[in-house]
Amino acid sequence: MANRHGEFVQRGGRVFGISADTVEMNAAMVEKLALPFPILSDPDRDKAIAPLGFADENDPRGIARTGALIISPQGEIVFSLLGRDYADRPVEDDLLAGLAALGLPATTQAPPEIGEATPGDKAMAYEGLTHYFRGAKFATLAIRRRHRDLGEEFAADTKGYLAMVERYIDALPGVEERRA
């Protein structure tokens, strides 16, 4: 999302992330990735995450399901993507198409303000991201090769996941640029 933020504002949309993490953890995430948009905190999930249908009720950690919404200037939800689990991430092209359909003029979005930044205990250091995504890629490739017999759904699912991981790997130089 971050590397293509300009495409969102060009189509009249401002981007905001939401998580159940604390304000301080979100500030650390914005800082780590030099995000051009804020991450908002809904720690009890009762303000936005659950009412909008994104609470993960199967996970005891009180987290959100991944996904995305596009809300029109009239306050209506005009596009919705709900991930099955944390391995599902919104595809930027799908969101951009949903936004383009609204026919809005370009807008602007100021860089996010952050306060005290304290990463969570489990937060991965920026330096680990490349290895993390490469590990995910090659493990998925190996599992995919082992289980070719599992049919088209498995093949399509792993292909989609690999495409997502590749997008994240490709995005890392952009993160490096923003952090510089």
Place this chain on the structure above:
Amino acid sequence: MAIDFTVTDAAGKPWTLSDHLDAAVVITFHRGDF
């Protein structure tokens, strides 16, 4: 029906959806526990 909600931004300030609807709002949901 128009929706609205208030959460908290990364500077600790309240963030209300209806304050930001002079444009479309794209919200991405993140797993959390990072």
